[in-house]
Amino acid sequence: MKVTLKVYRFNPQTDIQPHYDPFTVEAEPNDRILDCLNKVRWQQDNTLTFRMSCAHGICGSDGLTINNQSALACQKLVKDYDFTKEILIEPLKYFSVVKDLIVDLAPFFERIKSITPQTPQSTIVDLEKERIQTPQERSLFDDALKCILCGCCYGACPVMTEQDQEFVGPAAILREQRYIFDSRFADVAERLQILKKPHGVWGCKSYYMCTVVCPKHIKVTGAILRTKKKIIQEQQPKDEQQAGES
Amino acid sequence: MIHEYDVIVIGGGIAGLYTALTASENAKVAVISKVHVTRSHSVAAQGGIAASLGNEEEDHREWHMYDTVKGSDFLADQNAAEVLSKEAPNAIYSLEHIGVPFSRNSEGKIEQRRFGGHTKNFGEAPIKRACYVSDRTGRAIMDTLYDRCLQKGVVFYNEVFIQHLLFALNNCCGVAGYDLATTIPQVFHAKAVVLATGGCGKIYKTTSNGFASTGDGFALALDALLPLKDMEFVQFHPTGIYGLGILLSEAARAEGGVLRNNLGERFMERYAPTLKDLAPRDIVSRAILKEIREGKGADNKDYVYLDLRDLGKERLNQKLPEITSFVKTYLGIDPAETPIPVAPTCHYIMGGIPTDVDGHVLVDRTGTILPGLYAAGECACVSVHGANRLGCNSLIDLVVFGRRAGLSILKEIKARIVQQLPLQAESIVVDKINSLLESKCTESIPTIRENMQQVMTQQCSVFRNGPALEQALTHICQLKKRCLNLGLTNKSRVFNYELQEALELNNMLRVAEIIVYSALMRTESRGAHFRSDYPERNDEEWLKHTFVNETPTGLKESYKPLAAGRFELQKRRY
Numbered sequence: 179m180k181v182t183l184k185v186y187r188f189n190p191q192t193d194i195q196p197h198y199d200p201f202t203v204e205a206e207p208n209d210r211i212l213d214c215l216n217k218v219r220w221q222q223d224n225t226l227t228f229r230m231s232c233a234h235g236i237c238g239s240d241g242l243t244i245n246n247q248s249a250l251a252c253q254k255l256v257k258d259y260d261f262t263k264e265i266l267i268e269p270l271k272y273f274s275v276v277k278d279l280i281v282d283l284a285p286f287f288e289r290i291k292s293i294t295p296q297t298p299q300s301t302i303v304d305l306e307k308e309r310i311q312t313p314q315e316r317s318l319f320d321d322a323l324k325c326i327l328c329g330c331c332y333g334a335c336p337v338m339t340e341q342d343q344e345f346v347g348p349a350a351i352l353r354e355q356r357y358i359f360d361s362r363f364a365d366v367a368e369r370l371q372i373l374k375k376p377h378g379v380w381g382c383k384s385y386y387m388c389t390v391v392c393p394k395h396i397k398v399t400g401a402i403l404r405t406k407k408k409i410i411q412e413q414q415p416k417d418e419q420q421a422g423e424s
Numbered sequence: 425m426i427h428e429y430d431v432i433v434i435g436g437g438i439a440g441l442y443t444a445l446t447a448s449e450n451a452k453v454a455v456i457s458k459v460h461v462t463r464s465h466s467v468a469a470q471g472g473i474a475a476s477l478g479n480e481e482e483d484h485r486e487w488h489m490y491d492t493v494k495g496s497d498f499l500a501d502q503n504a505a506e507v508l509s510k511e512a513p514n515a516i517y518s519l520e521h522i523g524v525p526f527s528r529n530s531e532g533k534i535e536q537r538r539f540g541g542h543t544k545n546f547g548e549a550p551i552k553r554a555c556y557v558s559d560r561t562g563r564a565i566m567d568t569l570y571d572r573c574l575q576k577g578v579v580f581y582n583e584v585f586i587q588h589l590l591f592a593l594n595n596c597c598g599v600a601g602y603d604l605a606t607t608i609p610q611v612f613h614a615k616a617v618v619l620a621t622g623g624c625g626k627i628y629k630t631t632s633n634g635f636a637s638t639g640d641g642f643a644l645a646l647d648a649l650l651p652l653k654d655m656e657f658v659q660f661h662p663t664g665i666y667g668l669g670i671l672l673s674e675a676a677r678a679e680g681g682v683l684r685n686n687l688g689e690r691f692m693e694r695y696a697p698t699l700k701d702l703a704p705r706d707i708v709s710r711a712i713l714k715e716i717r718e719g720k721g722a723d724n725k726d727y728v729y730l731d732l733r734d735l736g737k738e739r740l741n742q743k744l745p746e747i748t749s750f751v752k753t754y755l756g757i758d759p760a761e762t763p764i765p766v767a768p769t770c771h772y773i774m775g776g777i778p779t780d781v782d783g784h785v786l787v788d789r790t791g792t793i794l795p796g797l798y799a800a801g802e803c804a805c806v807s808v809h810g811a812n813r814l815g816c817n818s819l820i821d822l823v824v825f826g827r828r829a830g831l832s833i834l835k836e837i838k839a840r841i842v843q844q845l846p847l848q849a850e851s852i853v854v855d856k857i858n859s860l861l862e863s864k865c866t867e868s869i870p871t872i873r874e875n876m877q878q879v880m881t882q883q884c885s886v887f888r889n890g891p892a893l894e895q896a897l898t899h900i901c902q903l904k905k906r907c908l909n910l911g912l913t914n915k916s917r918v919f920n921y922e923l924q925e926a927l928e929l930n931n932m933l934r935v936a937e938i939i940v941y942s943a944l945m946r947t948e949s950r951g952a953h954f955r956s957d958y959p960e961r962n963d964e965e966w967l968k969h970t971f972v973n974e975t976p977t978g979l980k981e982s983y984k985p986l987a988a989g990r991f992e993l994q995k996r997r998y
Contacts, residue, residue, distance in 0.1 A: 191918060208756070220870040224922045225914045229459075232634040234670045234750060236563060237463040253753060276605060277919050283460065287582075294574045305514040308477075309521070310532035316525060323525055323557065323564055327462050353571075360525065395749075 181205040181261050183214055185226065186268040188275050200264065207257035212240055215251060228279035235393055238328035242279055243268040248330035248391040270333035286329050289350040295368045315361040322356035322401055324394040325349060331388035331398055337381055345381040348388035348398045355401045358408060370409050379405055425610055429454045430837055432599055432614040434586050434641065436461030439801025439822040440620030441569035446830025448576040451837060455578060458585040458636060462570055465622055465634045469562025470746060471675035472539060472554030474816035475512035479533045480552035485509045487544060488553065492817060493991045495541040495704045496810025497951035497961065502989025504808040507781050508824055515823040516555050523568045526555055538678040541704035541814040550702045554816045559673050559746045561819065584610055585924060587853050589617060589648050592843035596796035600849045602857060604924060607917035609853040613845050615837040618829060619644065619777060619799040627936045628770035629877040632664055632671035641803040643931035645777045650787060651971040653805040654775035656942035656953045659813055660886050662708035664769025666727040668754055672747045672766060674815040677701040679743050681732040684763065685720040696998035703998040706812040706952040709768040709886050722765060729763035736760060768886055774813055776805035783829025789971045789984035800829045807969065811951020860926050865909035869925050872903050876936055884940050889956040893944040900940055904933045941979045942970045963993055
């Protein structure tokens with residue numbers, strides 16, 4: 179069968195304005211959107227530019243906006259969309275476009291760096307045994323481990339795209355949540371401090387769009403809310419806290 | 425542009441990051457990757473990482489060493505296998521201490537599960553030796569290493585494609601490549617250069633590897649006139665999703681999944697009575713293809729079933745969430761209810777750039793060290809996996825030998841004199857790019873690439889034979905010639921992926937030729953290398969490593985006999 183993709187195009191060397199090109203390819207309902215894009219590139223127009231690597235939703239390279247929603251091109255199949263109509267393929271929102279579907283991810287990786295405490299944890303490592311961590315303790319951050327740093331949540335977050343360009347963003351908070359709730363890490367206070375800064379965790383207005391689009395089905399907003407709660411708890415004196423919880 | 429560092433690591437997978445992290449204790453380190461570092465293919469590793477912690481049942485380093493040697497079909501260097509098994513537990517503890525979120529058992533210790541070819545008491549029964557982070561072990565280790573590298577001030581150069589190693593007075597003193605975003609040449613000057621570029625699965629049509637696995641590090645080594653070692657040994661993972669090749673971890677069988685043919689028979693019981701579905705990968709892959717050839721493919725097609733129904737929804741969700749979701753997404757079936765069509769998929773190359781156990785790259789079979797150049801991970805051949813790697817031994821290889829490479833570097837760079845960069849460092853890259861962009865030729869990349877993948881898959885995969893390999897060699901050589909006449913229609917200098925693919929294709933063809941050539945020369949069957957015309961292992965003539973060099977008159981092979989080890993040769997039965 180034939181499937182038509184309407185693809186966002188922008189070449190910084192020749193274009194002032196972006197435009198859209200329609201491409202029609204032979205495809206099956208079970209083909210990945212990435213397969214369709216590759217057919218375009220290898221059979222019709224080798225200037226079409228997009229990132230890809232693992233092609234099965236684990237490396238996070240091919241986050242795009244497909245029919246107006248952030249998604250991985252390798253994880254979405256033709257049948258996931260109404261393929262009797264054009265499927266709209268655009269770069270991830272929020273980020274600036276470098277070329278066609280490629281966005282500048284530097285602001286994304288900068289944020290991942292920005293939430294990392296500069297003072298590394300003690301490097302004294304006991305090589306003779308592991309630290310004990312119960313499955314219950316570990317379950318507090320298990321969900322966050324699924325994150326593949328694809329950036330889909332940034333493209334979907336109304337705070338980032340419409341309100342606060344400097345917002346640290348869902349994936350970065352999620353990454354921090356993973357460490358804050360890990361019983362083995364001693365630098366929790368420093369990490370909470372980082373998130374309390376302007377444009378930090380309080381920038382989140384719980385639109386839940388990150389959770390809706392997350393290709394790994396992570397409950398991102400829930401993790402952010404738990405982080406906020408943790409900050410409030412840490413601010414309260416210990417005795418008050420206990421009273422509050424009882 | 426020239427960048428100055430003490431240490432340059434090419435490739436940002438687990439081997440590269442672990443080497444970088446180790447070296448960053450006392451050196452200025454940069455990691456260069458042609459993708460974003462966090463996209464490196466180590467993230468796709470699923471099932472686990474092997475170490476004889478003994479958290480679930482009695483285990484010993486000697487048992488791990490024995491399994492590794494036997495799994496390698498006795499082509500592993502036993503001293504390397506000993507280093508691996510001996511240092512594995514400490515490597516796991518150090519990963520745990522830097523923050524890797526291992527799955528835990530009820531006592532709060534690192535949980536362990538069974539894996540292919542790992543046994544108790546020298547082959548008696550499967551043993552729980554694989555530490556893991558559900559079925560996203562690679563991703564979790566990568567993420568932890570990435571964050572620790574950030575803290576240590578390791579600098580990442582994402583989307584820079586390295587084209588040349590630079591030498592001065594026979595010392596490796598840097599690398600040169602270009603920025604994918606701008607096509608501007610980038611030169612890196614350093615006291616130590618590490619190759620951690622991974623594998624080359626994309627040479628084959630069906631592979632678990634990502635698009636970036638194109639053997640670039642092998643080509644860099646060949647350009648530096650280095651040999652490649654044991655390249656005939658290519659691992660096909662038994663359970664790739666049919667048609668797509670996406671990996672379904674051995675952990676699926678470790679947790680209780682079984683392979684079935686069209687009769688519903690658990691056929692591995694016939695091929696490996698003791699370990700059954702948890703036999704090493706070479707044996708399981710051959711068994712699957714044999715069943716298919718005998719007309720016993722599931723649904724009478726060219727696949728068998730991986731049956732996970734006995735595990736139940738909850739266990740699948742808890743132990744194998746990623747692969748459960750892959751199967752649901754790409755096949756539209758629920759593995760708790762429906763068996764999964766699977767077939768072998770190209771997964772890993774045991775061969776590579778010869779190194780010693782300290783990460784030094786070796787110039788020849790006599791073990792001459794090339795000062796300044798190191799290698800670790802899949803692109804390196806320490807000879808720990810021999811003719812067939814065991815599942816979970818790859819991740820532990822990355823950490824153990826990545827660390828050793830990092831330690832060697834720390835020790836050696838202090839005394840190393842900074843060599844001048846060769847003057848033409850930038851222009852080599854510029855000329856290479858321009859000649860492709862300005863070429864008036866017309867050969868197309870996708871056509872040659874598909875041809876190569878077809879030839880390699882049909883004639884040089886799980887089952888091989890002399891005449892087919894000769895045909896394949898001729899064919900690959902023809903493709904290499906055609907590759908000299910590539911015509912690029914995309915002339916852009918901003919993210920020109922046609923240019924990148926042209927360079928990658930050239931790399932892949934060079935590696936493919938060496939794989940076929942090495943396979944043609946080795947007239948025996950050992951591990952993953954099975955010759956229908958020489959179906960037996962021949963220790964008298966072939967207990968030796970293959971070294972192949974590119975020379976002006978074509979490929980040239982030489983061999984290095986194995987030193988005797990503590991485990992004596994035996995027929996490999998499971």
